[in-house]
Amino acid sequence: MNKQCSSCKKVKSTKEFHRNKAQRDGFQNQCKACKGKANKAYLGNSPDKRKETIANYYARNREAILENLKKYWEENPEKRQEIRRRSCKKTYDEDPEKFRQKARKWRGENPERFREIIAKAYRKAYDAQPEKFREQVREWKKNNPDKVREMSRHRAALKRAQGYGASGHVSRNINQILMSSQKGRCYYCNRDLLELGFHQDHKVPLAREGLHDDSNLVLACPPCNLKKSTKTAEEFIGG
DSSP: OEEEOTTTOOEEEGGGEEEOTTSTTSEEEEEHHHHHHHHHHHHTTOHHHHHHHHHHHHHHSHHHHHHHHHHHHHHOHHHHHHHHHHHHHHHHHHOHHHHHHHHHHHHHHOHHHHHHHHHHHHHHHHHHOHHHHHHHHHHHHHHOHHHHHHHHHHHHHHHHHHHHTOOOOOOTTHHHHHHHHTTTBOTTTOOBHHHHOOEEEESSOGGGTOOOSGGGEEEEOHHHHHHHTTOOHHHHHHO
């Protein structure tokens, strides 16, 4: 279907016109190119007026805009991902440290969503090249033994907590957080954890309905943790 533009007088496909339900044929009289030039001429010299016009239009048509946008993203997921990648790269190039801070904050506020995204990315990479993926994992484990040990501890603690039916949320880097806050010292005897090694301990034991949560975790040297057994932190320190 074609239509003549009222400004440039050229006959163009209706794809070159914005929709307008008020018109008999459902399209604006000006083509997109002419409409864009007219808008630029009208608002180009007044950025404040342009912002105000856009804000007013959005306020009047918010629900329709969001609905159309949602529909567009659902029909064009690859386009959405590409736009997000470009936006993230632009933000990172402008201020890398600010970008990292925002990313860390988002991960902290959306742990479940973050794990879902990571799991999906890993699955995609594995499905595309399984052998290459396995090789990269082996190489990473070889180069990061400390992180591998920490992840193993985290999985073991989570499995034990699930066995007790304990709830809560534990940060992935909880050991680094606790090591920093405790200044590398045992929570109970104040000895150097770098020399003695450490165990992740629940101040209120899981066996006594303690939470598997950042707020209930400390780092203790192995002798203190084993001696504490099922006592609470208060009982162990006071006894």
